[in-house]
Amino acid sequence: MIYFDNAATTWTDRAVLDTFVQVTQQFGANPNALHARGHQAKKLMEEATLQVATLFDVKASEVIFTSCASESNNFAVQGLLKSYPHRKKRILTTPLEHSSLSVLWKHLAKEGVEICFLKLQEDGKIDLKDLKEQLKKDTLLVSIHHVNSEVGIIQDIDEIGTILQDYPKTFFHVDGTQSVGKIPISLEKIDLFSCSAHKFFGLKGSGCLIKKESVHLTPLIFGGKSQSPFRAGTPSVASIASFAKALRLALFDLEKKYQHAKALEQRLLDGLSQMEGVVLNHDEGNSPYIINFSVLFTKPETLLHALSQREVYLSTKTACSESGASDALLALGKSEKIASHSLRISFSYQNTIEEVEQFLKILKETLDALNLKKGAN
Amino acid sequence: MERVILIKYGELTTKKGNRNFFIQVLEQRIQEALQDVSFHIQKDLSRMLLFVKDADLEKAIEKLSCVFGIHAFTVATIVASQKDAILEEVYQLVKEESFKTFKVEVKRSDKKFPISSMEFARDLGAHLLKNLKEKKVDVHHPDLFISVEIREKQTFIYTHSYAGLGGYPVGVQGVGLLMLSGGIDSPVAGYLAQKRGIKLEAVYFEALPHTSIEAREKVISLARILAKYQNEIKLHVVPFTKIQEEIYKKGKKEYTITIMRRMMYRIMEALCKKQHAKCFINGESIGQVASQTLSSMEVINQVTSLPVIRPVACLDKLEIMEIARKIGTYETSILPYEDCCTVFVPKHPIINPTKEACMEIEDALDFEKILEEVIQNTFVIKVNSQKEKEFENLL
Numbered sequence: 001m002i003y004f005d006n007a008a009t010t011w012t013d014r015a016v017l018d019t020f021v022q023v024t025q026q027f028g029a030n031p032n033a034l035h036a037r038g039h040q041a042k043k044l045m046e047e048a049t050l051q052v053a054t055l056f057d058v059k060a061s062e063v064i065f066t067s068c069a070s071e072s073n074n075f076a077v078q079g080l081l082k083s084y085p086h087r088k089k090r091i092l093t094t095p096l097e098h099s100s101l102s103v104l105w106k107h108l109a110k111e112g113v114e115i116c117f118l119k120l121q122e123d124g125k126i127d128l129k130d131l132k133e134q135l136k137k138d139t140l141l142v143s144i145h146h147v148n149s150e151v152g153i154i155q156d157i158d159e160i161g162t163i164l165q166d167y168p169k170t171f172f173h174v175d176g177t178q179s180v181g182k183i184p185i186s187l188e189k190i191d192l193f194s195c196s197a198h199k200f201f202g203l204k205g206s207g208c209l210i211k212k213e214s215v216h217l218t219p220l221i222f223g224g225k226s227q228s229p230f231r232a233g234t235p236s237v238a239s240i241a242s243f244a245k246a247l248r249l250a251l252f253d254l255e256k257k258y259q260h261a262k263a264l265e266q267r268l269l270d271g272l273s274q275m276e277g278v279v280l281n282h283d284e285g286n287s288p289y290i291i292n293f294s295v296l297f298t299k300p301e302t303l304l305h306a307l308s309q310r311e312v313y314l315s316t317k318t319a320c321s322e323s324g325a326s327d328a329l330l331a332l333g334k335s336e337k338i339a340s341h342s343l344r345i346s347f348s349y350q351n352t353i354e355e356v357e358q359f360l361k362i363l364k365e366t367l368d369a370l371n372l373k374k375g376a377n
Numbered sequence: 378m379e380r381v382i383l384i385k386y387g388e389l390t391t392k393k394g395n396r397n398f399f400i401q402v403l404e405q406r407i408q409e410a411l412q413d414v415s416f417h418i419q420k421d422l423s424r425m426l427l428f429v430k431d432a433d434l435e436k437a438i439e440k441l442s443c444v445f446g447i448h449a450f451t452v453a454t455i456v457a458s459q460k461d462a463i464l465e466e467v468y469q470l471v472k473e474e475s476f477k478t479f480k481v482e483v484k485r486s487d488k489k490f491p492i493s494s495m496e497f498a499r500d501l502g503a504h505l506l507k508n509l510k511e512k513k514v515d516v517h518h519p520d521l522f523i524s525v526e527i528r529e530k531q532t533f534i535y536t537h538s539y540a541g542l543g544g545y546p547v548g549v550q551g552v553g554l555l556m557l558s559g560g561i562d563s564p565v566a567g568y569l570a571q572k573r574g575i576k577l578e579a580v581y582f583e584a585l586p587h588t589s590i591e592a593r594e595k596v597i598s599l600a601r602i603l604a605k606y607q608n609e610i611k612l613h614v615v616p617f618t619k620i621q622e623e624i625y626k627k628g629k630k631e632y633t634i635t636i637m638r639r640m641m642y643r644i645m646e647a648l649c650k651k652q653h654a655k656c657f658i659n660g661e662s663i664g665q666v667a668s669q670t671l672s673s674m675e676v677i678n679q680v681t682s683l684p685v686i687r688p689v690a691c692l693d694k695l696e697i698m699e700i701a702r703k704i705g706t707y708e709t710s711i712l713p714y715e716d717c718c719t720v721f722v723p724k725h726p727i728i729n730p731t732k733e734a735c736m737e738i739e740d741a742l743d744f745e746k747i748l749e750e751v752i753q754n755t756f757v758i759k760v761n762s763q764k765e766k767e768f769e770n771l772l
Contacts, residue, residue: 019771019772022771023771034589036590039589039590039591043767043768044768044771047767047768047772048768048772051772241768241771241772244772245771245772248772
């Protein structure tokens with residue numbers, strides 16, 4: 001099997017799963033229970049929370065565990081809108097957001113929230129001049145996808161954060177789902193940060209929102225005391241412990257993993273650029289973990305299924321998107337044809353150069369075969 | 378590259394007869410504090426020289442900042458005792474510093490060095506003025522004070538000095554037992570006692586099931602912070618419940634706390650004897666609560682002949698809190714777990730108890746046997762300054 005769909009999800013690391021199983025079996029009590037077993041579970045939960053906080057360089061009280069990044073994104077935006085009802089409802093964002101935000105934007109727009117999309121440069125990065133123009137003193141929120149999940153465009157979070165320092169009333173939310181464990185992140189200038197463990201070999205159903213102390217969020221889920229006062233529900237200690245473990249492993253040797261991904265990227269781009277009918281939708285500054293390309297002469301689903309038969313797995317657009325053409329590619333000014341024929345390869349550090357070589361061979365054969373059929377028709 | 382940390386002794390230099398002993402204990406404390414750092418020590422007449430690798434420097438500075446008995450220390454660069462090498466190194470050392478005025482002081486313990494101290498200080502000053510822009514010499518109030526010590530083979534160059542904690546090396550005064558509750562005052566009292574050279578063992582009166590395990594862990598966390606100053610602390614956990622229940626059942630309500638404190642003092646005295654401790658220490662502050670009025674102190678104190686050290690007796694609550702914040706115990710101390718002193722508090726504790734009333738109440742209690750049993754069942758937890766990673770294999 002060649003698994004090149006790591007941006008959709010990764011396969012849970014064995015060590016992370018071991019933690020989940022052991023904690024489930026040994027720390028089964030409710031961490032909010034007063035008895036000794038509850039106390040044990042609570043201690044483990046606190047230790048795990050502290051580990052996550054330390055790895056992100058924030059305070060333990062700023063870590064809120066959620067069910068997924070979609071929940072974190074929704075919580076950050078909706079919680080903020082509810083907490084600051086008297087502020088002007090103006091949000092600056094990009095057309096490159098994950099569906100958990102792009103769909104939410106449509107919904108909020110109907111409710112009267114002003115959603116402003118920032119201009120993108122040719123390479124997909126936010127036009128910072130436009131950001132400065134659109135920013136008003138009373139803008140409530142700037143919400144940015146750090147690494148876009150379809151095309152892998154990396155936004156300059158640090159630079160944007162610096163610009164926002166002059167706007168003390170504007171909150172800065174970053175969706176880091178595709179960047180944690182892949183590129184270095186500093187949360188120093190960020191108020192709210194979403195991510196999810198299953199993108200870095202953790203478990204599905206295990207997300208996180210970092211909420212700085214200075215930000216107030218009205219909960220989406222009300223109830224009794226939990227891991228965090230901002231989200232009710234019995235905490236899953238096993239989930240939280242495995243999140244902490246997955247994060248530690250993900251951030252280990254980050255630079256080495258990145259260089260490895262660079263090598264995979266280079267080999268793949270070399271191969272793809274020599275294939276007829278393949279258009280690369282990838283810029284040099286993009287994440288090496290995500291490579292988007294279009295094959296114009298065949299339907300992407302057909303190619304996907306053909307590759308799937310040979311146990312090669314990649315995706316058309318993101319697993320979460322709903323419409324036909326890729327919104328991200330359209331936003332980048334690509335033609336309708338390119339946007340509706342795109343495919344995405346997403347690596348993890350576990351992929352190898354041999355797999356890339358093997359993939360290029362299989363892709364070539366598959367494209368040749370599809371081309372032949374097309375010719376016969 | 379190797380650096381040398383020059384350690385100036387604290388108050389101990391004034392104690393002539395005990396000097397060598399004090400220095401020996403200080404060296405021991407430094408050895409313990411720097412157990413993760415490779416270094417070697419030389420002792421000068423008035424200082425200790427600690428040679429460390431560059432890579433270990435930061436860690437060494439951090440650890441030395443927690444050793445009592447050090448007045449101040451400086452980090453010096455080492456060069457060969459040759460004129461040109463010294464000129465170059467001084468320039469390299471200060472060129473990135475931000476200052477307007479400076480002064481160079483040269484000391485020459487190696488009188489064979491061909492240039493006199495005064496002359497060489499002038500040479501160095503001239504060298505800096507030539508190579509650095511817009512700097513001036515100010516011999517009275519310089520922004521930057523550059524010290525150069527020329528020794529036989531090596532020359533030490535240094536500018537900044539770090540303040541030490543002062544006080545005496547922990548242990549020169551022997552052992553004292555600290556009554557450590559979960560509150561704000563007792564950890565501060567412990568810290569201040571350590572400062573005067575007392576090596577601490579801590580005593581925690583536990584009232585399970587009226588108090589929780591979390592309360593005990595809070596006390597362990599506090600002991601861990603104090604352990605930074607002496608490597609390890611023995612925490613004696615006293616199972617106190619039986620005595621409290623006996624007092625509560627048979628005693629007069631308003632005397633509950635007075636009698637309880639007298640029992641604690643009796644246990645402290647017994648534990649001190651057992652541990653060869655010369656005193657015990659607590660966080661009492663005059664007038665803060667009913668059991669800390671002078672009258673209460675008098676009546677409570679009558680059950681022991683040992684000195685009871687109350688380092689924060691004359692400090693205001695705000696002053697105590699300030700020290701607690703400085704040493705990092707405050708955040709832990711304010712965690713909301715009940716301790717044994719808060720579970721059996723009467724509504725109106727007596728402010729002016731009398732000895733006679735206490736004795737009358739105690740006569741009705743069968744406390745001697747219970748005390749013996751309690752002391753027998755007291756157990757020790759050894760607390761290190763490093764938090765053990767309990768869940769390391771899971772996380």
